[in-house]
Amino acid sequence: MNIVFHGVRGSTPCHCPEVQRYGGNTSCVSLLARGQAPLVFDLGTGLRYFGGVLSNDVAEINVLVSHLHWDHIQGLPFLPQLQRSDCSVNIWAPAQQDGRTAHETLDAAITQPMFPVSLAAIGANISVHDVEPSMWRIGAFEVRAVDVPHIGPTLGYRVSLDGRSVVYISDHQEPSDSSQFDPKVLELCDKADVLIHDAQFTDVDYVGREHWGHCRIDYAFSLAVSAGVATLVLFHHDPSRSDDELDAIEAEYKVRGLEFGVEVVVAREGMEMKIPCHADAHA
Ligand SMILES: [Zn+2]
Numbered sequence: 573m574n575i576v577f578h579g580v581r582g583s584t585p586c587h588c589p590e591v592q593r594y595g596g597n598t599s600c601v602s603l604l605a606r607g608q609a610p611l612v613f614d615l616g617t618g619l620r621y622f623g624g625v626l627s628n629d630v631a632e633i634n635v636l637v638s639h640l641h642w643d644h645i646q647g648l649p650f651l652p653q654l655q656r657s658d659c660s661v662n663i664w665a666p667a668q669q670d671g672r673t674a675h676e677t678l679d680a681a682i683t684q685p686m687f688p689v690s691l692a693a694i695g696a697n698i699s700v701h702d703v704e705p706s707m708w709r710i711g712a713f714e715v716r717a718v719d720v721p722h723i724g725p726t727l728g729y730r731v732s733l734d735g736r737s738v739v740y741i742s743d744h745q746e747p748s749d750s751s752q753f754d755p756k757v758l759e760l761c762d763k764a765d766v767l768i769h770d771a772q773f774t775d776v777d778y779v780g781r782e783h784w785g786h787c788r789i790d791y792a793f794s795l796a797v798s799a800g801v802a803t804l805v806l807f808h809h810d811p812s813r814s815d816d817e818l819d820a821i822e823a824e825y826k827v828r829g830l831e832f833g834v835e836v837v838v839a840r841e842g843m844e845m846k847i848p849c850h851a852d853a854h855a
Pocket residue numbers: 582583641643644742743808
């Protein structure tokens with residue numbers, strides 16, 4: 573499996589000299605394995621860059637959406653493959669609490685007057701599936717979804733292939749007792765090869781923002797240690813977080829990770845990670 577990071581910011585895209593190295597696009601990560609259609613986590617503005625380098629013979633793209641906040645769906649109408657009538661885009665997203673399906677909610681966001689074209693008129697065959705916490709297969713990928721504390725219906729995903737696992741938890745509300753972990757979230761992360769996790773706030777930034785739906789980097793690290801994951805990828809950076817700050821965070825947590833046997837990496841646009849697995853080795 574090859575993991576590629578196309579957008580690593582939370583909340584809103586950003587663009588200034590201070591964020592150039594890590595990048596300013598919002599959440600989008602792709603998972604590629606030989607013989608499998610690309611599997612994408614979230615539809616943030618990084619999606620446009622994912623689609624831009626995809627081979628022309630790709631006729632199917634599968635997407636796991638964590639939740640429907642702007643920073644996780646804004647890239648959808650800019651996916652180049654939506655212009656192709658021979659391409660299918662299959663989206664799984666959490667069921668909504670207001671009675672609307674995820675498809676109806678996306679339709680309502682991508683339409684006039686907020687957007688010049690309605691989603692249905694864009695082109696490709698888009699299907700949107702409502703997801704409750706469950707397990708299912710997408711090709712050879714085994715997918716598991718659980719509820720994650722955030723603001724509104726939000727899912728975390730574990731994708732496994734040939735015994736190797738990637739967990740994606742983009743937005744995660746830290747509990748008032750930061751020594752506690754949601755049991756389902758902890759189990760989802762159990763001994764994962766890679767955990768891609770919300771790293772929105774430093775301890776200082778967190779003060780006064782305790783109910784914004786996110787966590788401190790330290791909480792993400794504690795979760796990774798408690799779940800015994802091999803590699804923690806700090807993700808969904810605050811748009812105000814500069815490259816220099818992220819360098820310092822990575823340096824600090826790499827040292828702390830050595831003590832607990834967890835490799836810590838700060839996500840940046842264009843970063844690729846390879847997880848050796850059977851399907852790759854024999855392709
Ligand atoms: Zn977000």
